Amino acid sequence: MLTISTGNNAVAAAVRQANPAVVAAYPITPQTEIVEQIANYVTNGSLKSKYIPVESEHSAMAACIGASITGVRTFTATSSHGLLYMHEMVNWAAGARLPIVMANVNRALGPGWNVWAEHTDALQARDTGWLQVYVSTVQEAYDATLMAFRIAEDRRVYLPVMINLDGFALSHISQQLEESQAGDFIPPLVLDHAISTDAPAGYGCMTSSADYFRIRYDIERSMRDSVQVIQETEAAFAERFGRKYSWTEDYRCEDAEVLILAMGTLGKEAEVAVDILRSEGIKAGSMRVRWIRPFPQLDLKGRELVVIDRNYSFGFGGILATSIRAKTGEECYNVIAGLGGQEVTYDDIAGFVRNRRIGEEFWFGVDA
């Protein structure tokens, strides 16, 4: 069914398709529309989930954990301070190997109060054991949410998945949405380690260093196995619904001499910048990084790199840029832009490329 939808409503619509048994959530701008829409679905009977209107984000994730360990499908959504408030349980969800799916609407962190887009919130959770995907369109928000359930619940993964969409810049804008019927695309969840009174066991007990170490290693092994599962899922999705996704979304990259790397809506904006630069004779391409965990294999050799970070790790650098340097050994021009919802146009992005100084860092709007 072809409709017009906001990013938030697209996520909610996909959740309705996935039909989780339990949704526990707490409202926070700019995520509220997701939980309001799910509450509407539950109230009008079009979604049979138990909706738990928890009193905090910490409890939202805790309730999802309690539900998930019984072997049922669970979902929550949050943003910014909410994600930080639940951080302890975010770690717990991954450590407990629970296939919880969460939408995080990326938003800046206080102080001061700022409800606009920034990726520092979710990137602070990058070491928790969650898979993380960043989307750039309403359709992609819908599709990534559908796929997230299938990926998280795959026996080879059994790890939670976070779908990230930019606050307001995607959560609140309206675009065309094909509301594909999930049908059996997401198989019923079978959680091998579900808690059961038929087989009493202790979960999360005190654990020796040796066992704990092995359990942590198992998380990384599954994270690596998730690479295959993500590829299979995206391939199956393309075959079924005709929309193709991969680790990155590449635009005019084949013969590009300069690559723009960014995440979320800025990565989409970069495509327009590429066309402008091409018209000027600059062989530019855009590589929008979708998955940040597991981090993709990127072949960037022989190209100049302009990496735009809508986030920052103080005392270190832009998180995408530093990750790319660490993983590929390639230098880049690191532009810090869009923090706290700072407006960044395709003209601005084209300007970053024209003025690139490989090896340097540039704070847009602040640095000369």
Next chain:
Amino acid sequence: MSGTFASEYIMKCTSACAGCSSSLILRHVLKAAGPDTVLVVPACCTSVLQGVWPHTAFNIPVYNVAFAAAAAVASGMAAAFESMGKKTNVIAYAGDGGTVDIGIQALSGALERETNFLYICYDNEAYGNTGMQRSGSTPLGARTTTTPGGKTHVKKDLDRIIAAHHLPYMATACSAYPQDLVKKVQKALSIKGPKFMHILAPCPPGWRYDASQTIEVGKMAVKTGMWALYEREYDTLTLSGPTKAAMIKPAPLEEYLKMQGRFSSLKEEHIKAIRGDIERNLRHLKAEAEGLC
């Protein structure tokens, strides 16, 4: 005892301290609850005394969770079981720190949402498994490792906070009165909706008395009125027998305090204040039981 009540869900190999009443309480709770039960345990002595994975001394599914999360995890679990049409008991078993301090927000939320579960706070009046630091539930004057000169604040009145949620069932109990405790657990689990129990759990190393005295100390807590036993069904309060007796003829408070090293630095004004609190509490409970307020 026969039937399911003869079943043991706590094996003999726990790593509890000698004279531990919280494991005794749990033994009776689980006997009352039976095998179709899942326990949710936040950080507390009970997370330690199960033993080290992959072994466990508990013959019941136990979900160990982060300190502040017990009531919320239990909420999710209860919702999931409901969605599957299962009648499994969900019991959160948390210490006083995990309840009156760090866990109170999640607990209040779960109660307000009428979660179908039983939350039990076993109260040893301090952070036990970290070595007896003060909690909001530590009584006035008691020495802990963070109140070496004695606590300067009074014990938080958890039960009246819980009562403000107008629950279908809440009760207090004490490890020294197992029959009373078991009856209350059974009653709680027969009711759908949010249930709460607050159980006094004397602690030999923390309260500094000999391990052999755990039952005696618990009895004295009730007999002096320092700990009151009652049930509350919505706004109807029923006093339990031992507390009715304590209201008529209380045991001397000083005897209870003298049994425990933690009260060794109590000053006269502390004893006066504690006595005043006991009298005020019992007066209110009596008035409530008689329907006067």
